[in-house]
Amino acid sequence: MDKKFNIGQKLVASPYIVWVAVFVVVPLLMVAYFAFFGDEGKFTLEYIKSVGQYSDIFIRSIWMAAVATIICLLISYPLAFILSRMSKKTQSTMLMIVMLPMWMNFLLRTYAWMTLLGNEGLINHLLGMIGLGPFKMLNTVGAVILGMIYNYLPYMILPLYSVMEKIDPSVLEAASDLGCNRIKAMFRVVVPLSIPGIMSGITMVFVPAISTFIISRMLGGGGNMLIGDLIEMQFLGNAYNPNLGAAISLVLMVIVLIIMAAMHQLDSSDDDRVLL
Amino acid sequence: MTLKRFLTVFLAGCIFAGCLTGCGSNKAAADISVEDTEYYQKFKDDGISINVYNWGEYIPDGADGSVNINEEFTKLTGIKVNYSTYATNEELYAKLKAGAANYDIIIPSDYMISRMISEDMLEEINMDNIPNYKHIMDKFKKVEYDVEERYSVPYTWGTVGIIYDKDTVDLSEDEIDWDVLWNSEYKDDILMFDNPRDAFAIAETMLGYSLNTEDEGELRASAEKLKEQKSIVQAYVMDEIFDKMSAGEAMFAPYYAGDAVTLMSEYDNLGFVMPKSGTNLFVDAICIPKGAKQKEAAEMYINFLTEPEVALEIAEYIGYSTPNAATFELLDDEIKNDGISYPDDEYLDMHTTVFKNLSPEANKLMQDLWTEIKSDK
Numbered sequence: 001m002d003k004k005f006n007i008g009q010k011l012v013a014s015p016y017i018v019w020v021a022v023f024v025v026v027p028l029l030m031v032a033y034f035a036f037f038g039d040e041g042k043f044t045l046e047y048i049k050s051v052g053q054y055s056d057i058f059i060r061s062i063w064m065a066a067v068a069t070i071i072c073l074l075i076s077y078p079l080a081f082i083l084s085r086m087s088k089k090t091q092s093t094m095l096m097i098v099m100l101p102m103w104m105n106f107l108l109r110t111y112a113w114m115t116l117l118g119n120e121g122l123i124n125h126l127l128g129m130i131g132l133g134p135f136k137m138l139n140t141v142g143a144v145i146l147g148m149i150y151n152y153l154p155y156m157i158l159p160l161y162s163v164m165e166k167i168d169p170s171v172l173e174a175a176s177d178l179g180c181n182r183i184k185a186m187f188r189v190v191v192p193l194s195i196p197g198i199m200s201g202i203t204m205v206f207v208p209a210i211s212t213f214i215i216s217r218m219l220g221g222g223g224n225m226l227i228g229d230l231i232e233m234q235f236l237g238n239a240y241n242p243n244l245g246a247a248i249s250l251v252l253m254v255i256v257l258i259i260m261a262a263m264h265q266l267d268s269s270d271d272d273r274v275l276l
Numbered sequence: 277m278t279l280k281r282f283l284t285v286f287l288a289g290c291i292f293a294g295c296l297t298g299c300g301s302n303k304a305a306a307d308i309s310v311e312d313t314e315y316y317q318k319f320k321d322d323g324i325s326i327n328v329y330n331w332g333e334y335i336p337d338g339a340d341g342s343v344n345i346n347e348e349f350t351k352l353t354g355i356k357v358n359y360s361t362y363a364t365n366e367e368l369y370a371k372l373k374a375g376a377a378n379y380d381i382i383i384p385s386d387y388m389i390s391r392m393i394s395e396d397m398l399e400e401i402n403m404d405n406i407p408n409y410k411h412i413m414d415k416f417k418k419v420e421y422d423v424e425e426r427y428s429v430p431y432t433w434g435t436v437g438i439i440y441d442k443d444t445v446d447l448s449e450d451e452i453d454w455d456v457l458w459n460s461e462y463k464d465d466i467l468m469f470d471n472p473r474d475a476f477a478i479a480e481t482m483l484g485y486s487l488n489t490e491d492e493g494e495l496r497a498s499a500e501k502l503k504e505q506k507s508i509v510q511a512y513v514m515d516e517i518f519d520k521m522s523a524g525e526a527m528f529a530p531y532y533a534g535d536a537v538t539l540m541s542e543y544d545n546l547g548f549v550m551p552k553s554g555t556n557l558f559v560d561a562i563c564i565p566k567g568a569k570q571k572e573a574a575e576m577y578i579n580f581l582t583e584p585e586v587a588l589e590i591a592e593y594i595g596y597s598t599p600n601a602a603t604f605e606l607l608d609d610e611i612k613n614d615g616i617s618y619p620d621d622e623y624l625d626m627h628t629t630v631f632k633n634l635s636p637e638a639n640k641l642m643q644d645l646w647t648e649i650k651s652d653k
Binding site for chain 2: 054057114119120136138139221222223225229230233234235237238239240241242244
């Protein structure tokens with residue numbers, strides 16, 4: 001390797017390295033500091049230990065984020081495949097329709113669900129006309145999961161689509177020539193080839209879903225607390241305790257890392273990963 | 277009702293879009309007069325701005341034919357107002373503590389003011405710059421949270437009571453007290469305060485404790501009471517109460533009298549009860565946080581809010597009670613005598629308690645217990 005070229009490379013990369021150092025590494029260290037050092041600057045494990053009493057919330061958040069992720073995957077997978085087999089022109093139109101809700105503010109989108117799901121909301125009114133209900137939909141676990149699915153669905157569709165789009169139609173033709181029916185071809189050819197897309201889709205839905213707080217607050221009525229709500233409460237909300245908040249964040253980060261590492265372990269055979 | 281609300285959201289979007297393409301002022305020229313115009317000219321050409329941090333829905337903003345107070349202030353003084361809002365005293369406290377904020381005006385409640393004074397978070401106000409302070413009623417001067425009247429100028433006051441939906445509730449006014457919020461008959465039709473101090477106050481009243489108790493056992497018992505209630509509460513909310521009660525989403529909600537007045541003026545089906553077992557009397561006062569960049573301009577803003585006519589606009593629009601004697605004289609008799617905004621002195625003396633700041637230990641315990649309550653299944 002040419003040394004000069006190497007230095008040039010480093011120079012080009014340096015703004016990014018500085019950026020990462022200042023805005024990622026330092027804040028992370030500060031989170032760790034707050035989690036381990038109390039008001040007087042003394043080392044303590046008190047905060048990390050007290051995270052244990054919120055294990056119920058951790059389990060609930062992981063469970064809800066997992067359910068939302070799986071449903072997102074089940075909806076997105078066929079959609080992304082159908083999308084990738086359309087003509088180029090239709091593809092771009094359809095992609096725009098997928099992206100369209102994302103142009104609207106996140107809060108407004110979630111607020112709209114409040115007016116739809118409420119006891120006096122649109123859905124219950126329509127059901128009422130045919131003599132059903134009213135059903136309690138708002139302020140339930142289901143509403144929170146629905147909000148997660150609705151808001152994060154595009155993050156699942158896009159990576160899946162970008163991987164499937166690259167699958168050569170001739171590969172599918174070859175599969176059918178060799179005697180695979182459509183379903184078999186799907187599971188033996190398309191699924192293995194799209195694993196990188198599945199992995200990044202899962203990451204991009206699961207991670208924001210597990211730490212969301214505004215969805216659970218608006219659609220869960222403040223009773224279905226998630227880790228995100230718990231952390232928000234410690235910093236901006238009604239139980240000011242930044243040390244505990246930092247400790248919870250730290251534990252959450254470790255849990256997410258472990259889950260992600262385990263996921264990628266399952267898929268260790270495949271090396272070229274698509275990160276969007 | 278639903279359709280109406282749906283349209284509201286849609287229209288709000290349209291209005292927002294309209295604002296993006298050049299928001300024309302829709303309010304005619306000032307119909308507010310101030311006592312001493314000269315006083316407000318000091319910064320006329322300096323192009324400065326102040327950052328105001330207030331409760332949500334707590335100032336006339338030009339909606340529904342009201343006067344846009346901040347705009348009037350800018351017109352009069354040339355000082356620009358950057359306005360933002362919070363939902364609870366604790367949120368305000370956290371924001372200031374985090375140090376990321378830079379506000380010139382904040383409007384905390386009594387107990388939070390004394391907490392902030394004790395933690396050196398407030399700037400002393402130069403009362404010489406606030407000639408309108410003379411209008412404040414004597415009973416709101418030299419009060420417990422600011423005995424030397426150095427840090428705060430009262431903005432509004434009020435009590436906490438129960439808002440209920442007369443269409444669906446089959447109880448008479450006399451039968452409604454705090455215990456309805458624990459009545460499982462109304463499961464999922466109850467809203468509850470989403471902040472610890474107000475929520476604890478209700479539990480403490482029911483258990484017969486002082487609203488200012490610092491006793492660990494009593495605080496824990498109150499927390500247990502709140503946990504008991506959790507399974508029948510539909511949602512923990514603050515300003516969302518406006519939406520939810522007006523849309524008929526719930527039957528009962530504890531809330532501030534002033535907001536109840538605002539809601540009741542729009543929706544005939546809503547009623548308000550002052551609990552016989554007792555409640556909290558609060559004062560929200562204007563303060564200047566430590567480190568404010570434009571202290572003198574902030575004092576000018578405080579003086580403006582204390583102008584009798586400005587305070588009248590505020591009192592009429594937000595529905596909260598005014599501590600301003602000159603403003604009170606200007607109010608309609610109907611409001612003076614409705615028994616909600618200005619309860620008789622007997623009720624105030626017998627049944628209301630003002631919050632005091634708790635000791636740091638009690639504050640911390642209450643916050644930890646609140647986290648526990650909210651995270652409880």
